[in-house]
Amino acid sequence: MMIQRLSRKISYAKLLLTGGFILYLLFAIASPIYAQRFEFSGSRKKQSIPFVLVKNLIIVPVYINGKGPYNFLLDTGVAQMIITDTTFLENLDLKKAQTVKVQGYGFGDNIEAVLTRNVTAKIGKATIRNIPTAIFKKDIFDLSNYLGIKIYGILGYYFFNSFSVKINYYTNKLTFYTHDAKIEPKGTSIPIQITGGKPYLSTQIKTDELGDIPVDLLIDNGSSHPLMMESLHDKPFPLPAKTISANLGVGINGIINGSMGRVAEIKLGTYTFKEVLTGFPEYNIGRSTMEGRTRNGSLGSDILRHFVVTFDYTGGSIYLKKNNNEVPKFEHDMSGLEIYVLQGIKDRYYIGRIEIGSPAEEAGLQVNDEITAINFASVIHYKLNDLTEMLKERNGKQLLIEIYRGNDKHVVLLRLKKRI
Template sequence: MQRLSKQVNRLKLSYGSIILIVLSLYFPLSVQAQTFQFSGNRQKQTISFTLVKNLIIIPVYVNEKGPYNFLLDTGVAQMIITDTTFLADLDLKNAQTVKVQGYGLGDNIEAVLTRNITARVGKATINNIPTAIFKKDIFDLSSYLGIKIYGILGHYFFNSFIVKINYSGNRLTFYNPDTKIEPKGTKIPIQITNGKPYINTQIETATLGKIDVELLIDNGSSHPLMMESLQDKPFPLPPTVIPANLGVGINGIINGNMGRIADLKLGTYNFTDVLTGFPDFNIERSTLEGKSRNGSLGSDILRHFLVTFDYQSGFLYLKKTNNRIPVFEHDMSGLEVYVIQGMKDRFYIGRIESGSPGELAGLQANDEITAINFSSVQHFTLNDLTELLKEHDGKQILIEILRGYDKHIYILKLKKRI
């Protein structure tokens, strides 16, 4: 149990996966010509993806082995392999080991950098893709998402194609950049800097009124919105916030607060009462990322659209997929739930927020969840549990847990806290 507790405290993340990586000194994007190429005369392809916690997971072949589940993430530049077994399985000639500095708490970690990698998505292949293989899986995306994740693919895929993401249909279509297509939806200018897309837009807060902001478009984070800085100072907090663990960076947990922004403008669309994370301010972030910005736009906003990225032309296209008014809800239990994978997935409680319904109910960190409302937890996915715990204010949930060798049943009453 002591080993499990250390694992939980080190790895669990409560809201999204913030991944800020600085590898440009080793793999400068400006001089790289590698792109994915279709075989033959193919001009486009459509593949299915898995959507978990608003994050896109696609099958990727590495050196013609696989497929492996990779997170498709506009927030990263070089390809990242998080599964440490690749260090033994891959031929890593001419690789170098470096310490990678990131945005979070803790010491720098080591990564093996190599170009001796071929990656394939569908019928599209890229040779010698710059890749970082971490010697320690500090993200632990597999536990966070409930399925085995081997790595993260970002800039080199998006920069090779016009990429259309159908969140409602779980379909990804990618076109050769010279293909003549007319993307659907509102056309919004974006800037690509250090392999990542940025957008200039406007938000409104209770304390600042309407202000212009620059946001990283980060579909690899499940949050709607993160606001980090304003004029190189911490972004002013709204009147009501709760402390929150906002994710994990290269070198540790990122803490902060969760609150709401009154209004977010996105092209011709407006979103109101937007759930927003406010990470603890870190003046080094701009230096590490190579660019100053106010915050990031996450996939809990993007998922309401048919999204088309055209990096070559510098545009983002958004077409609303339904007429419902989005409602953004935070977890109402105060529990972080994660999975240990094996013959049968096992669900555990990690961090519990102080004063939350989970703490008041008597639940404890390291409790194993065995049943929900008298149904075995094996009937649920991690995504199911995540949605259940933010369903609606006042809902009562019966949770059966295993603590050591003893079973306990608790009544958890959800509460909207922000």
């Protein structure tokens, strides 16, 4: 039963990240966006640090109240800093903290969070004091098991608003510099608007059914997906002719269902991407009220990763410089299964969810099966990210999956299939 409960939670966490980091933490009853900023000490104006990239998501080391470093996701899709590791509730002085019920975009019970500004955060040589922070009383995301690396929280607006922030996805290097550093960003400049601590842009997409459409998108680099289209003219965004049903995300209090398909084109400045894998969540009329503005969808990191991206919140721009001449191809998982990790001295890999009618179901794989080897190579030779990429590598590719089901060992032939 423990593994069953955990597998469901990990399943939701994966959907959360691949379907758009739908984390509407607006905290209407909490404090608004304040003017606190990260600052360098002395005369320093610039710093570069490496980051870890897992499933298109950026993980950086952050010190909290002088302790750490702790792995945090760097995410333009959130405003307040979020701590997901519940042990911080025991270690921080929360005497003046406020406990609230957080209403999210989904279905189910509200989640309790502790709101505090009694936190000092440091990334590299830059420090911020009294940063508004939400600490969840329950780790509903299980990001560590989904990403295969311990995650303690999420850092967003307060970092991006403090600096011009350059993300090089090719070299895994993060460079941030003060606004008076007189460093000219390189690349195509696209205007952005900051609302509720989050960046938005206006652009154009094309669908086979509707032709060219002007759209407003949230820029969400904390989401693994390429694109999500949610609404058009205050109605659900029209689905393309070919889609598959999918769980696209999880909000603070529930799963978000929808469909997966493709958009013919999206333009970003001088760049055009074709046949873009796109999620179409069920329409929720209350989302724009929670966010404080209307939008058609969100732009995720599976597109952003093809650029050196510079965010300039105070200048109202994002700069995109192509990092290679590769023609991007956007592929959905071709197996129909998702894998999560139970971390320990030896990481163990389990199947958390299997899609109905998928190659994984046809092959006879089951939820809670432990994967021990692929093509006769032990999974200890792989990272979770490697296994995920392997499952969307090529249509028709065959994999021999060795699994344990209870005490019984099985070897299953899995043939990957492009489903969308």
